[in-house]
Amino acid sequence: MKVCHISFSFLIGGIENMLVDILEEQSKHIDTTLIVINDHYDKKILNRISNKVKIILINRPEGSKNPYYLSKLWLTLYRINPSVIHCHTPNIIDILFPFKSRCIYTAHTTGVATENLHNYKKLFSISKAVEHDLMDRGGLTSEMIYNGIDFTLFKTKKNYKVKPDEQFKLVQISRLLHEQKGQDILLEAMFTIVHKLGIKNIHLDIIGDGPSESYLKNLCEELKLQDQVSFLGPKDRSWIYESLINYHALVQPSRFEGFGITVIEAIATGIPVISSNIEGPLEVLQNVDSAYIFDINNVNDLVSDIRQVVSDYQDNEIEKKCLQGLKVTEGKFKVKDTAINYLKAYKQLI
Structure with missing residues (x-):
């Protein structure tokens, strides 16, 4: 199974640090790729990722509408041909319509825009609070998988x-x-x-x-x-x-x-x-x-x-x-459990 994680940016923050740990754990079991769309990333945090994970930088200037970068992203995905495309920014689905049937999204906080989330094949939430927020504001069902750390x-x-x-x-x-x-x-x-x-x-x-x-x-x-x-x-x-x-x-x-x-x-x-x-x-x-x-x-x-x-x-x-x-x-928040629970969810989607 091939899984591709996609984010617009990759700077030092809670989401990125958590994702690094998940990538490391998942790469022990499956073919794992990280794609960063914009030229908005921190090399230090990318360098923390082992060579088991493929890292692809599209380097689109933030906000650019140049079709070159969209073509580069699509071509990259066609070549990888992932079973699952795991998105970590809500509006990524807007530019991934050729791959819509393989796209899932994790909501990492409350208050995310819900307008286009129904276009994802499946939604995940990182806590019951986020799960309830998606349902209350958008009527959206999601599977809750807790974030975790390596203690x-x-x-x-x-x-x-x-x-x-x-x-x-x-x-x-x-x-x-x-x-x-x-x-x-x-x-x-x-x-x-x-x-x-x-x-x-x-x-x-x-x-x-x-x-x-x-x-x-x-x-x-x-x-x-x-x-x-x-x-x-x-x-x-x-x-x-x-x-x-x-x-x-x-x-x-x-x-x-x-x-x-x-x-x-x-x-x-x-x-x-x-x-x-x-x-x-x-x-x-x-x-x-x-x-x-x-x-x-x-x-x-x-x-x-x-x-x-x-x-x-x-x-x-x-x-x-x-x-x-x-x-x-x-006992509740181990990153190994987070990664494994996502792997189980991926398999159910294929």
């Missing part, structure tokens, strides 16, 4: 002792898109902690890049948080695997999210997660003791959760909670 790649936290003078370190990892990811809420919470409550011995690292970078940096200056907040830019997977253990907690303040792969990564590392109470992360964090949930957009509630995590470290409660969270999560 063995992460260093795990061993020392949960916090010295009296130790700086408490928070991290937020996502695309800098505050309308969705809610980094502005987190900065407002940091302002309250630092300037209203007078707690100076705390630091937040924000990992990622995106269209809100200038806005968030300006907000950070307005709130006089330059000494407590650092913008570290995007980081590759090796950094995530090695460095998450250096933090005391990960904060996920999103306003909407279909899943939340960074939440699972934090739990795999053995650090607690502070998350807004939206459907995707809540689904992941169900029955996880190391999860601290605050009301979406509620700065004071987020401040309260951050202070509670600090208190649980000081009271030696956090290690037990994190070990329980790892045990619960590891």
Whole structure:
């Protein structure tokens, strides 16, 4: 069986990192190809993919209507002749009509445009939250297959002792898109902690890049948080695997999210997660003791959760909670299971 995964772009982000892991797993069992349509990709993340996976770059300038690139894409697919074309951007079906009967699509978040999704042979969703969203907004049926990670790649936290003078370190990892990811809420919470409550011995690292970078940096200056907040830019997977253990907690303040792969990564590392109470992360964090949930957009509630995590470290409660969270999560979100479940679904489609 030949399967071809297609995306318009391939930059550092949750979808791409998850897809790299799935490609690696699937290539152990089937002929696997990745096609990136636009010249919008990160070589570092592509270099993480082993040579078992064929990588084809169409290199279309973003937005170009030059028929050359469409012809190149079609010719590539004719030559590969895949049994299944697995799309990861909703509107790819608009340019793949000659291959419509082989195209499937995975919705990676809530709120995706549903107008043309009925043209796919089959739809998949990465969580029950996304599954329900597709049904509620578009009347679309999808098969739910959870995303997953390779838990063995992460260093795990061993020392949960916090010295009296130790700086408490928070991290937020996502695309800098505050309308969705809610980094502005987190900065407002940091302002309250630092300037209203007078707690100076705390630091937040924000990992990622995106269209809100200038806005968030300006907000950070307005709130006089330059000494407590650092913008570290995007980081590759090796950094995530090695460095998450250096933090005391990960904060996920999103306003909407279909899943939340960074939440699972934090739990795999053995650090607690502070998350807004939206459907995707809540689904992941169900029955996880190391999860601290605050009301979406509620700065004071987020401040309260951050202070509670600090208190649980000081009271030696956090290690037990994190070990329980790892045990619960590891059994549900393994990337090997994700890849195998897709393989089973492919076979039913052929």
